[in-house]
Amino acid sequence: MEKVCIIAEAGVNHNGDIIIAKKMVDVAKKAGVDYIKFQTFVPEKLVSRYAEKAEYQKETTDATESQLDMLRKLSLSEDEFVSLRNYCDEVGIGFISTPFDLESIDFLEKMDMDFWKIPSGEITNLPYLEKIAGTGRKVILSTGMSDIQEIEDAVKVLENNGVPEIVLLHCNTQYPTPFEDVNLSAMETIARETNKEVGYSDHTKGIEAPIAAVAMGATVIEKHFTLDKNMEGPDHKASIEPDELTQMVRAIRHIEKAIGNGIKEPTASEISNKSIARKSIVAACKIAKGDIFSEKNITTKRPGNGISPMKWYEVIGKTATRDFIEDELIEI
Template identity: 30%
Template sequence: MLSQFKPYLQLGSRRVGAGYPTWIIAEIGINHEGDADVCAQLIRESARAGADAIKLQTMDADENYTPDTTSYPLFKKAALSPETVTEMFRLSRSLGVEPLTTCGDLKTLQWIQALHPVAYKISSGLFNHIPFIQQVASLRTPLIMSTGVATWQDIDEMMALLHQVGTTEVGLCQCTPLYPAPEDSLHLGCIRAMQERYALPVGYSDHSLGIEAAVIAVAAGASLIEKHVTLDRSRLGFDHGISAEPDEFARMVMRIRKVHTLLGSSEKILTEPLRQARNTISRCIVARRPISMGEIFSEDNLTVKRSSAQERGAEPKCMPQLLGQRARQSYRENEAIYV
């Protein structure tokens, strides 16, 4: 739709988009419940499970929620200090995992900016916060935006806005912000639809139970996957109930990597094994019966068969060239015929 946007995101040393390995984000969010040690353990477990990135939620409760919302006490309790978040970013990078965070106010954005994340994540709930998004876009850092409560018109308008301010690296995520999200609400077909509509990377942020939807989303075209992670899914509150425990997250990563391998390339290129297979199984022109030298080639004495790779005749498409020509030598039955 808008050609200004790049077909990939440059996230650290990785390119993320169609044709590149799936970028997998372990969404820690606030499942650490404000405990720095738990947060650090979640980062280590995510790294061991094979995540490419971890994501926190650094939402200042007083700046983002009114006290009568259910979000206010959760984020108030789970707040990590800027110093702690800085240490978590440092730990993540030491483990080879890119740290991200979602924030929703300019005061927090200012100190998050100093941590130099490779991208900024805009949640579904922030999608209509135009002033904040404009400020984030001005940083010229890739944006990853969830579209969970956006219509096509909303997304069209957002893309036009980002185009206007000169943003070039944007990724969209199909998302259903229901906790848990029922299977019939996931609409993974929107992944391909967004790719075709906007020609940019599209991912999937998962709030369903289990890991099946995240794996299927990759087969549906998702370039990045975001899945919540917890140390104990039985804990009450926060996002524990929809999260994957470390072993389950590791299985998800393994299956996603397998899907990527199975999808392979969209290019129809014959590798050496396939070239050998082609010589083995494809058909060629051979003598239907013994042919004498000087005899005219016809459908009566020529046919098409699979022959040994050591003695392959001309391609079947060459049959019209041969018909009506005189044989320059004699041929045994089933002997290869060349043009």
């Protein structure tokens, strides 16, 4: 199995503060993730003045302000994103930002990112998908709120317009996602129906779901994180803190190793225990040369470096060629 790509989703958890954003870069690097991801948008290009907030946003921010006003406070300037990209390069961590409007696609294309990360909300945005596809870069596409037909339609648009490689992330767009709605088995459905590589973008509380997703075959994991869940902002409550991010990365790397190659055979680490844990055919009592081996004078005991008990009936009825003392390994 190839190494799982772990994306630490900073999103807008910097609260529009470049200093906090850079602290998040440091945290992500220390945790050992592959990429840190932000969100790039021009608020006026993303939402109309009439757009309401989601319920979870109303619960975690000023309920009297509009979604547009909220996003204005959470956005970073182009110069700040350039600074962030440069800082990621200095620190040695991959930089990714998701564009939420056509203007931001043009800006981020200049950043020469390794791939595009398309959010769930844009999966039915045809002009957006076509513009992304026109850059010819690899795409990782989240599929929250989608059914298989919508996923297949988006994949077709991307492929028909030049995308060379697509990874599909199963996702539930509720913050936080109730565990009964996670439905990790949908990853298998997406993989089977689209013949694409799959991963998982997680919005649950905690780190169990993404770890389980890796065990089920996810090759990309995306997880929101924050410096402090108690900070003001829409996504902090559904994010994990630095220690949890570190624990998640460690667990995923362990699971990667644990999945293995699927071949059932003794491993190098356990081979030395084989003779200790298994049994051999031994003398149950004193046996004289010429005696006939029977269920009365032989038995099975550790260690397993003698005749295997699987040859029990090959030994029964044979004649002892020498004397044996109790517990001695039988030879024939």
